[in-house]
Amino acid sequence: MVIPLHVSGNGGIAAGMRNLNAGSGGADEGEPRFLREEDEGDDPVVGVSAVAEAEGGLGAFALADVSVSYGRDRVLEGVSMDIPAQKVTALIGPSGCGKSTLLRCLNRMNDEYGDVRVTGTIALDGQDVMAKGVDPVELRMRVGQVFQRPNPFPMTIFENVAYGPRTQGIRARDELSAVVEESLRGAALWDEVKNSLKKHAFELSGGQQQRLCIARALATKPEVILMDEPASALDPISTQQIEDTIAELKSTVTIVIVTHNMQQAARISDLTAFMLRESLDRPAHLIEVGDTKHMFTNPDDPRTESYITGRFG
Amino acid sequence: MSEPFSSRRNSPGRTTFRRAAEGVARGLIYTCGWAAIVVLAAIAVFLATNAVRAMREAGLSSMLSGTQWYPTSEPGKFGLLPLVLGSLYVTGVALAVCVPLGVAAAVFISEFADKRLTEVMKSIIEFMTAVPSVVYGLIGVAVLIPFVKDAFGLDSGMTALTGGVVLGVMSLPTVISISEDALHAVPVDLRRGSAALGNTRWQTTVKVTLPAASSGIFAAVMLGLGRAIGETMAVLMLTGNAAIMPTSVFDSVRTMTGTIAAEMGEVVQGGLHYSVLFTVGLVLFAITFAINLAADIVLERQRKRWRR
Numbered sequence A: 001m002v003i004p005l006h007v008s009g010n011g012g013i014a015a016g017m018r019n020l021n022a023g024s025g026g027a028d029e030g031e032p033r034f035l036r037e038e039d040e041g042d043d044p045v046v047g048v049s050a051v052a053e054a055e056g057g058l059g060a061f062a063l064a065d066v067s068v069s070y071g072r073d074r075v076l077e078g079v080s081m082d083i084p085a086q087k088v089t090a091l092i093g094p095s096g097c098g099k100s101t102l103l104r105c106l107n108r109m110n111d112e113y114g115d116v117r118v119t120g121t122i123a124l125d126g127q128d129v130m131a132k133g134v135d136p137v138e139l140r141m142r143v144g145q146v147f148q149r150p151n152p153f154p155m156t157i158f159e160n161v162a163y164g165p166r167t168q169g170i171r172a173r174d175e176l177s178a179v180v181e182e183s184l185r186g187a188a189l190w191d192e193v194k195n196s197l198k199k200h201a202f203e204l205s206g207g208q209q210q211r212l213c214i215a216r217a218l219a220t221k222p223e224v225i226l227m228d229e230p231a232s233a234l235d236p237i238s239t240q241q242i243e244d245t246i247a248e249l250k251s252t253v254t255i256v257i258v259t260h261n262m263q264q265a266a267r268i269s270d271l272t273a274f275m276l277r278e279s280l281d282r283p284a285h286l287i288e289v290g291d292t293k294h295m296f297t298n299p300d301d302p303r304t305e306s307y308i309t310g311r312f313g
Numbered sequence B: 001m002s003e004p005f006s007s008r009r010n011s012p013g014r015t016t017f018r019r020a021a022e023g024v025a026r027g028l029i030y031t032c033g034w035a036a037i038v039v040l041a042a043i044a045v046f047l048a049t050n051a052v053r054a055m056r057e058a059g060l061s062s063m064l065s066g067t068q069w070y071p072t073s074e075p076g077k078f079g080l081l082p083l084v085l086g087s088l089y090v091t092g093v094a095l096a097v098c099v100p101l102g103v104a105a106a107v108f109i110s111e112f113a114d115k116r117l118t119e120v121m122k123s124i125i126e127f128m129t130a131v132p133s134v135v136y137g138l139i140g141v142a143v144l145i146p147f148v149k150d151a152f153g154l155d156s157g158m159t160a161l162t163g164g165v166v167l168g169v170m171s172l173p174t175v176i177s178i179s180e181d182a183l184h185a186v187p188v189d190l191r192r193g194s195a196a197l198g199n200t201r202w203q204t205t206v207k208v209t210l211p212a213a214s215s216g217i218f219a220a221v222m223l224g225l226g227r228a229i230g231e232t233m234a235v236l237m238l239t240g241n242a243a244i245m246p247t248s249v250f251d252s253v254r255t256m257t258g259t260i261a262a263e264m265g266e267v268v269q270g271g272l273h274y275s276v277l278f279t280v281g282l283v284l285f286a287i288t289f290a291i292n293l294a295a296d297i298v299l300e301r302q303r304k305r306w307r308r
């Protein structure tokens, strides 16, 4: 079931700014980053982005009939849904229903997990991310990810955040410093670390490390950030800080978040998708997706209702 | 009143027994640890007592600074510098061979090769460890000596370079397998974090994985170095054993180990030459000890950094 979503309004300006940023970010101009060489001729990125922008913001996904198999084991089947730009979309469902798997389809991180086959179409701002010419490495600069366990690199706070921009070719120190500050502010970590940017990232607390990972993802100026249970390893106060950060971020970035925590999904998301694997010998499905308030008060599907009430109350 | 942890099985007698068992285990571990230190000290003392005569008659400083090694002339000249330099030249060449090749092979195995290729390469490496050093020497004599002679237009192919290259190959398994362990220990989350930021696998390896594994790789190199500096048979067969001050890697050299092995059989037990050879052994011991100590200090510093 696809619920059409019409995002109107304020996305346009932010998207325009983001485009400028992306332009100045790619330092080695000769080499198109998103596309492999054979596709240099037609330039779908720019064209489609322009369309998406006109429709209201960058960073919208459209999934159609997405299925995923690990080797022979088909774990997810027929997922079709729209993920609107500059909103928070939550994926909920019991353990093993393929939330992480679906999330990883969006930045093609499944490529890193061995023998994984994804079928169907996944379009980011109208462009098929699984098309042959799309370089996953380039896609991931537009679709960042925050992992379940904080995984800062073994280097300083500054270097952690500067890592992505350096990959994009930014070398100038003042430019890097500006990006680092902006990203740390975006992740609500700046005030805590502004005087200790040279400190090793491992000296931070778990919650700070996770916000550092969010800053690190922000630094490549992505259109979308994927979060896989980002607060599940954190204490309540750190969780609260992460949730506040997400609320701040959604004015500029699309966020797709997997969460086990029903209250969390209800608190922070605009849209909720419920997935379920009804028996082990059948793949999981998307049961229902819709406005979060609607999903939590008056879901269309009885299975959604029983899951939410079972876990919620 | 029932205590939460009390149960009849945990009777006082059982606890006493457990305490005693733990005491015994702890005692055993302490004993083993101290035994290692005692043995090490005993070796040093043994070498030193046998070297006393040489130090008294030839003088430690004149041995260490002497550039001439003519132990059988009258009176004997016991300058150790040619031997120390010989060892350093050979070891230097060995390092130049085994560090880049070894680290590259480890990176390939741990980051790029598929499972089957990894298995194959690991068996090859295990096999390389099992080959006796005299066999490496033979291959060097048959292949490398003539090659070095022709390639560089030398009078003799028996050079520090020849010995060093073979030594480097012999140290490869150590460097590869320990570096590979170090790379393997880097959490996969870090690699994924880097990939998710739009890095290729190669960029991730250079920017995250290798630096994260650097302390382990350093340890690997040190162990390889230890193996190279202590190796005797292959260098004896390949370096020509001229005890002169080397000026380049194309000179024939005699290493400390080679000297002890070649001359020990011909000296009068308890004589001056005999005692000097023990001094050589003592110097070798001191150098190896210093290398290991340095490695430990660096590793400990790195470990502190890693601790979360």
Ligand SMILES: Nc1ncnc2c1ncn2[C@@H]1O[C@H](COP(=O)(O)OP(=O)(O)O)[C@@H](O)[C@H]1O
Binding pocket: A070, A075, A093, A094, A095, A096, A097, A098, A099, A100, A101, A102, A113
């Ligand atoms: N790397 C993998 N290889 C094989 N099977 C996997 C892998 N990752 C996940 N799976 C399987 O796919 C299914 C969905 O897993 P996952 O996406 O992690 O679910 P969730 O995040 O909802 O708990 C599970 O049955 C799991 O065993």
Ligand SMILES: [Mg+2]
Binding pocket: A099, A100, A101, A228
């Ligand atoms: Mg999961």
